[in-house]
Amino acid sequence: xxxxxxxxxxxxxxxxxxxxxxxxxxxxxxxxxxxxxxxxxxxxxxxxxxxxxxxxxxxxxxxxxxxxxxxxxxxxxxxxxxxxxxxxxxxxxxxxxxxxxxxxxxxxxxxxxxxxxxxxxxxxxxxxxxxxxxxxxxxxxxxxxxxxxxxxxxxxxxxxxxxxxxxxxxxxxxxxxxxxxxxxxxxxxxxxxxxxxxxxxxxxxxxxxxxxxxxxxxxxxxxxxxxxxxxxxxxxxxxxxxxxxxxxxxxxxxxxxxxxxxxxxxxxxxxxxxxxxxxxxxxxxxxxxxxxxxxxxxxxxxxxxxxxxxxxxxxxxxxxxxxxxxxxxxxxxxxxxxxxxxxxxxxxxxxxxxxxxxxxxxxxxxxxxxxxxxxxxxxxxxxxxxxxxxxxxxxxxxxxxxxxxxxxxxxxxxxxxxxxxxxxxxxxxxxxxxxxxxxxxxxxxxxxxxxxxxxxxxxxxxxxxxxxxxxxxxxxxxxxxxxxxxxxxxxxxxxxxxxxxxxxxxxxxxxxxxxxxxxxxxxxxxxxxxxxxxxxxxxxxxxxxxxxxxxxxxxxxxxxxxxxxxxxxxxxxxxxxxxxxxxxxx
Numbered sequence: 322x323x324x325x326x327x328x329x330x331x332x333x334x335x336x337x338x339x340x341x342x343x344x345x346x347x348x349x350x351x352x353x354x355x356x357x358x359x360x361x362x363x364x365x366x367x368x369x370x371x372x373x374x375x376x377x378x379x380x381x382x383x384x385x386x387x388x389x390x391x392x393x394x395x396x397x398x399x400x401x402x403x404x405x406x407x408x409x410x411x412x413x414x415x416x417x418x419x420x421x422x423x424x425x426x427x428x429x430x431x432x433x434x435x436x437x438x439x440x441x442x443x444x445x446x447x448x449x450x451x452x453x454x455x456x457x458x459x460x461x462x463x464x465x466x467x468x469x470x471x472x473x474x475x476x477x478x479x480x481x482x483x484x485x486x487x488x489x490x491x492x493x494x495x496x497x498x499x500x501x502x503x504x505x506x507x508x509x510x511x512x513x514x515x516x517x518x519x520x521x522x523x524x525x526x527x528x529x530x531x532x533x534x535x536x537x538x539x540x541x542x543x544x545x546x547x548x549x550x551x552x553x554x555x556x557x558x559x560x561x562x563x564x565x566x567x568x569x570x571x572x573x574x575x576x577x578x579x580x581x582x583x584x585x586x587x588x589x590x591x592x593x594x595x596x597x598x599x600x601x602x603x604x605x606x607x608x609x610x611x612x613x614x615x616x617x618x619x620x621x622x623x624x625x626x627x628x629x630x631x632x633x634x635x636x637x638x639x640x641x642x643x644x645x646x647x648x649x650x651x652x653x654x655x656x657x658x659x660x661x662x663x664x665x666x667x668x669x670x671x672x673x674x675x676x677x678x679x680x681x682x683x684x685x686x687x688x689x690x691x692x693x694x695x696x697x698x699x700x701x702x703x704x705x706x707x708x709x710x711x712x713x714x715x716x717x718x719x720x721x722x723x724x725x726x727x728x729x730x731x732x733x734x735x736x737x738x739x740x741x742x743x744x745x746x747x748x749x750x751x752x753x754x755x756x757x758x759x760x761x762x763x764x765x766x767x768x769x770x771x772x773x774x775x776x777x778x779x780x781x782x783x784x785x786x787x788x789x790x791x792x793x794x795x796x797x798x799x800x801x802x803x804x805x806x807x808x809x810x811x812x813x814x815x816x817x818x819x820x821x822x823x824x825x826x827x828x829x830x831x832x833x834x835x836x837x838x839x840x841x842x843x844x845x846x847x848x849x850x851x852x853x854x855x856x857x858x859x860x861x862x863x864x865x866x867x868x869x870x871x872x873x874x875x876x877x878x879x880x881x882x883x884x885x886x887x888x889x890x891x892x893x894x895x896x897x898x899x900x901x902x903x904x905x906x907x
Contacts, residue, residue, distance in 0.1 A: 323393055323423075329365020333412045335398045340415060342367060343393045343423065345453065346386050347433070356383045357414075360394065363458060368401065368414040369394055375416075382420055389426035389433060389450070395419040446883045448874055460871040463582065464859045468535055470581055471555055474574050480531040480557065485520040487513060487537065492833060497541035499550070507900040513539035513551075516852065518769060519837050521558040522809055525848040526840045530560035535855065547801065547857055547868050550880045555804070555858075558850035564792055564808055567849050568593075568748055571804070575746065575796065582862050585744055595751040600719055604639075604726030606752070609800025610745035612738035614641040614729050616722065619712065622697050629689035631670070635714035637721045641729050642702045643736070646709035647675040654685075661713065661728055668724045672712040676704050730800065739799070741864035746798045751775070754791040755822070763824050768793050770819050771837075773808035773849075779815075786822050796853065803858050806851030813841040 324343040331340065344362035351357075354373035359366050371383040386392065396417040405411030430447055431439025435456045444451040451457055472482070491498045491512035498512040514520075517536050524532045536556040542548065559567060572591055579585040592610075599608050602615050619638045623629070632638055649657075654673055661668035674684040674695060682695045702710050711728060715721030733739045754774050755764040764786060766772065774782065775790040782789055793807035810816045816838055820830035831838065856868040869875040876882055896903065 327364035328360050328362045328367040329409060331367060331398055331410050331413050331415070333400060336400050336413060338398050339395070340398060341393065341395050342369075342415065344391070345426075345433075346388055346390045346392060348388065349383065349386055351384060354380070356380050358383055358386060358417075360392070361453075365410055366408060367410050368405075369396065370414050370416045371420075372416070376418075379417065379420060383417070386422075387426060387428065389429050389453075390422060391424040391426070393421040393423055442877065442883060445869075445875070445877055448884045452873065457870055460859065460863050460865070461873060463863055464855070464871050467578060467582060467859055467862065468855070470578055471535075471574065474577055475531075475533045475557070478531070478570065480533045481529060482534055483524060483529065483532050484534060485514070485517040485536065489514050489520070490833070492519070499539045499541050502899045502901055504898050515540050516554065516769075517556055518771060519834070521556065521850060522771065522837060522848065523840055525558055525560045525809075525811075526843065526845045530846070531558075533557045536852075544876070544878050544880055547860070549856065549868060549872065549876055551876075552868075553855040555853040555855050556850075557806075557852065558848060560846040560848045562847070562849050564750075564794060564849065567806060567851055568794055571796065571851050571853075572748075578858070578862070579744060583744070587744070587746060592747040593750050594747055596749055596753065597751065599749055600722055603729070604719075604722030604724075605800070606749050606795065607797045607800055607802045608747075609730060609733065609739065610747065611740060611743055611799060612733050612736075614643060614732060616641060616725060616729075617702050619698065619701065622694065622701050623690075623712070626694050627686075627690035629686050632672075632686075632714055634716075635721075636716045637718040638712065638714040639722060639725050640698075640702060640710050640712040641725065641732070642704045643709040643711060643732050644705070645707050646732075646736075647677050647707050649673075649675070649709055657711065657728070657731075660731060661724060666724050666727050668713050668715070668721075668728075671728075672714075674698060674710040674712070676706055676708050676710070678707045680706055741799075744798060744861075746796065749795040749797055750793070752791045752793045752795075753787070754778075754789040754793075755786050757787070764822060766819075766823060767791060768805065768807055770823055771807075771809050771816070773810050774815075774819075782818065782822065792849075794851075796851075798861055801857055801861060802854075803861065804851055804853035806849065808847070808849040811841055811845040811847055813838045816841060 322341060325341045328342055328344050342360055344360045347359035347361040347366060349356060349358050356371040358369040360369055371380040373380040394415065394417045396415040398413050398415055401412060401414045429450055431437050431443055433450060433453045435454060437454060488501060488511040491500060491510065496515055498515065501511040501513065503509050503511060516538050517534060521532050534556045536554045537551060538554050539551050541550060544550065576587045579587050596606055599606050604616060616639045619640050623632045623638050624635060625633055658671040660666065661671050672685050674682065676682055676699055682692065684695065698710065704710055713721055713725045713728065752767050754767060754772060756767045758765045768791065773792040775792055778789040791807060793805065795805035796803050810819060817830060856872055859871040860868045863871055865871060874882065874884065881887065
């Protein structure tokens, strides 16, 4: 046997026992005639002792060990004189009587410790070494634990896990597909699934009334900290349910996860907020409720009450009150102005009003307004002396609200209000069924084209589809959309009408989704579903800023795997087999 114990399990009760350990050398320390080696594996770290006075040759062998050498030792457990309370194994050490080098190691490109000297790109190139670090390993252990809890919870509620295919037909409505050429069908392509959406709906038609899958999904879209080209969904679907049935069940699953993973008890019933209210109060359909600074609309206070042309021509004026920040310097305020002008935010400028602690008022647009206006503003904002009010305006209401949301989150970060150990969860409901795409110059499905319209709004489909609400719901935690779903259309006539509004010809709708439309003609039950983003859920539980550190082998921000150097070019023989030709752009 390579080992009888792991490096994380020995305790004082094991003193006197003979053990065999295996693992990697974390570090070595030579102190006089003694050499100490920290041996690490997935389970923890054990201090090894080599005494020159007992065995000079063995100690010399230990002194030749380098970082990350893979070794096996045989020795006797004893109580440590100098204990380490920070380690579970800190009360003991192992006096080594035999050392076997299983595999030497080159000098690692970065230190394999929590506080490493390796940058992101270097660690991603050597990801197999980065995974040895305790902090990264714990993220994957957390991910594993969460999937076990999820599977057990869903199994206890009569869900059955079904694997759906990875190679499917392309459904370009939504994000871009990753496509896969078919050698046996020249000129034709599979697509990798963005979601098992239509397949799980077919399972409902089949009578599998409760389905789930820990599903791999793929989207060829620009990346951010919370996006990867391939990601994992906790994908679920249920038959014979209403919206509240789905929300209640998966709210309970979230409650179990927070309780068992973080020891946090969520409220007995989570808040539900409509999309309209979320946009009005926070400028986002995924509001962060860990701090205040709610929006206050200021059209009645600032439009037409002074001579500032920007406000007088605006379609929306909104502000946030930042408590205790009236002492911000001109430099700090200029930095905020530069922040909102960045292309990622897109505002044209920022107006501030400082309600100073001594009762005086100072604004960047003082000369355009009488002092009485600032008192009205103070009352409307519910500001106190010492507070700072930040104001944005624009000619498009929701666009300006989105910009103000970005500013609000920035202030939350600057003031340390977004505590990663505090969790504020809610449901967003009553989304618009459609949204306008400037790029496509047509209405697009806000979620996907299979979402059920609110029955009260179905009469609006013909003349005012933009006013139709969806029977859709998103689970939001700390300003992050963790999951979402909807009631599904299960009537073929209504589904065909949806495709028509989205600009599909009947021929195109049947070509791409005829299998689903036809299936609805065979006794399709009412059904609904939801999918949580597993990567995002784990990152929230782990307090991470990016989902990359809870994925074993992630891609970088350019969608590349720098460890495998993928994507890469194909050999000409492979291209010929697929009857493909690569044409280089001029």
